[in-house]
Amino acid sequence: MRQWSEGYNADIAYTNSFYRDLAPDYLSYVGLLSGVRTPDPGRPFRYCELGCGQGLTLTILAATHALSEFVGIDFNPAHIAAARRMADEAGLGNLSFREDSFQALARSLAEGRWTEEPFDFVVLHGVYSWVSEENRRAIVDVLDKLVKPGGLVYISHNTLAGWSPILPLQALMLEHAAAFPGRSDRQIGDMLVFLNRLKDAGAAYFQNNPVAAQHLAMMASQERRYLAHEYINDHWEPLPHARVARDLARAKLGYVGTATIPLNSDDLAFRPEIRAILAEITDPMLAQSVRELALNQPFRRDIYVRGPEPLETRAVLDEMAERRFTLIVPREEASLTFTIPMGELRSDPAVGEPILDALAAGTPTFAELLALPALAGQSPLAVSKILALLVAAHQAHPVTNQGEDSREGAAALNRALARRVLGQDEQRVLVAPAIGTAVVTDIPDRLAHAGLMAGLPADLEALARFAVDALRANGRQVFAEDGAPLATVEEMQARLHGILSGGLPRRLPLWRRLGAVQG
Numbered sequence: 001m002r003q004w005s006e007g008y009n010a011d012i013a014y015t016n017s018f019y020r021d022l023a024p025d026y027l028s029y030v031g032l033l034s035g036v037r038t039p040d041p042g043r044p045f046r047y048c049e050l051g052c053g054q055g056l057t058l059t060i061l062a063a064t065h066a067l068s069e070f071v072g073i074d075f076n077p078a079h080i081a082a083a084r085r086m087a088d089e090a091g092l093g094n095l096s097f098r099e100d101s102f103q104a105l106a107r108s109l110a111e112g113r114w115t116e117e118p119f120d121f122v123v124l125h126g127v128y129s130w131v132s133e134e135n136r137r138a139i140v141d142v143l144d145k146l147v148k149p150g151g152l153v154y155i156s157h158n159t160l161a162g163w164s165p166i167l168p169l170q171a172l173m174l175e176h177a178a179a180f181p182g183r184s185d186r187q188i189g190d191m192l193v194f195l196n197r198l199k200d201a202g203a204a205y206f207q208n209n210p211v212a213a214q215h216l217a218m219m220a221s222q223e224r225r226y227l228a229h230e231y232i233n234d235h236w237e238p239l240p241h242a243r244v245a246r247d248l249a250r251a252k253l254g255y256v257g258t259a260t261i262p263l264n265s266d267d268l269a270f271r272p273e274i275r276a277i278l279a280e281i282t283d284p285m286l287a288q289s290v291r292e293l294a295l296n297q298p299f300r301r302d303i304y305v306r307g308p309e310p311l312e313t314r315a316v317l318d319e320m321a322e323r324r325f326t327l328i329v330p331r332e333e334a335s336l337t338f339t340i341p342m343g344e345l346r347s348d349p350a351v352g353e354p355i356l357d358a359l360a361a362g363t364p365t366f367a368e369l370l371a372l373p374a375l376a377g378q379s380p381l382a383v384s385k386i387l388a389l390l391v392a393a394h395q396a397h398p399v400t401n402q403g404e405d406s407r408e409g410a411a412a413l414n415r416a417l418a419r420r421v422l423g424q425d426e427q428r429v430l431v432a433p434a435i436g437t438a439v440v441t442d443i444p445d446r447l448a449h450a451g452l453m454a455g456l457p458a459d460l461e462a463l464a465r466f467a468v469d470a471l472r473a474n475g476r477q478v479f480a481e482d483g484a485p486l487a488t489v490e491e492m493q494a495r496l497h498g499i500l501s502g503g504l505p506r507r508l509p510l511w512r513r514l515g516a517v518q519g
């Protein structure tokens, strides 16, 4: 398997997950917040994901942006086959997948054998620090050819600061895998037993590196497929920001900011003593490297633009004026207390409450929020800051203007996901065309939504019955509040009914507003 996979794990498929950071409306908004002009997601755009895995996120984005074009690329044929199955099931004509390696792609582009029109958005999630240096070079060559002038690149990667105590652990895992060949998820199982024995036997590495011991403990609860792809990789290499930024500069890409909104504001991310040091630094690359160390960051999610055009604050606010936003949690559950790296931040209710009311009632533009009578006299920056914190906290989201055109594709994908409920490829996401992405649910809500997709009425009794049938058909238990397993179907239905009645009546109108449920 390793001959074609160039040291990357390919004997089992990677987890098929949804990442909300990849939504174009979100990325464009966050880039703009960082003061740089970004592609306008209000117009039809082209979007590409490199190393797309089984493509769940890409499929959701294609289903919710019917007027735009999406391409996913990965060299693992099992990933591409699964991605195509899901896209076909949802009948998406604006999404294609290509089975290709980064190096082959770079060659095809250089030799003119692949003449793809460049893209407005190119994203790579969980790829760059897991592949060899040659592959990283090939990725930059591909970006150089595939990103439009002014186009946005999202790239996430492991960073050296947070991972440094774990480097010897990963090296030992690789050696263990080489010494005991087998399927990588089974190798992980054996490896965890071995590493825990070593720790319990008093190995000084674990004693002197409590972070490594905690890390090992955490692995016990993580999915084996994830662990296999994360660690059993010949070229696994956490990279400092400066190295990635210098690599990407070759494709004329400039760093804009991180997709993790609060980390773009030093006053939200750092204590005053660190801010004082940062204030003395004029070199942006050095400042970013200091931030990475000050946060002991293990993972970055960054935004780059090809030829970033810095905007004055006034121009950012003008550009923001016509963008629409909406609340993506029930109004009763929305909160103005935010968790930020510095701890907890309570926003001014005089500004926050009217914003929440307006976002719960519809899809106001930023200009409409500023014009609310209750916000008269408030500065646009104060309004923008609370809105950004709400988006960061997954309580609000930019609205896409392709929502109406996407209702059919989104409904078909919701039905396809509902058919997989509780199966091997279970997904706890509801496709929401109004916001051009998906919202994440818990299992009872996921089951209730699957019931609605199967044609049941919005009736709690019927949905609770559907949920219990689905759980029993998949060999799952239902537990009472005290954790005891319930024995009879009647007890299970009563329990599910109780859980659903706690939240579903609030969430159903929200799901309708987001287009996750029709009618």
Ligand SMILES: C[S@@+](CC[C@H](N)C(=O)[O-])C[C@H]1O[C@@H](n2cnc3c(N)ncnc32)[C@H](O)[C@@H]1O
Pocket: 005, 006, 008, 014, 015, 016, 017, 050, 051, 052, 053, 054, 073, 074, 075, 076, 079, 100, 101, 102, 103, 124, 125, 126, 127, 130, 131, 135, 229
């Ligand atoms: C850790 S997974 C991330 C998948 C997906 N982006 C996600 O976050 O769920 C890395 C992906 O990169 C793909 N990949 C690794 N090396 C590659 C290469 N040289 N060419 C193309 N794809 C590659 C793998 O098959 C895998 O799907």
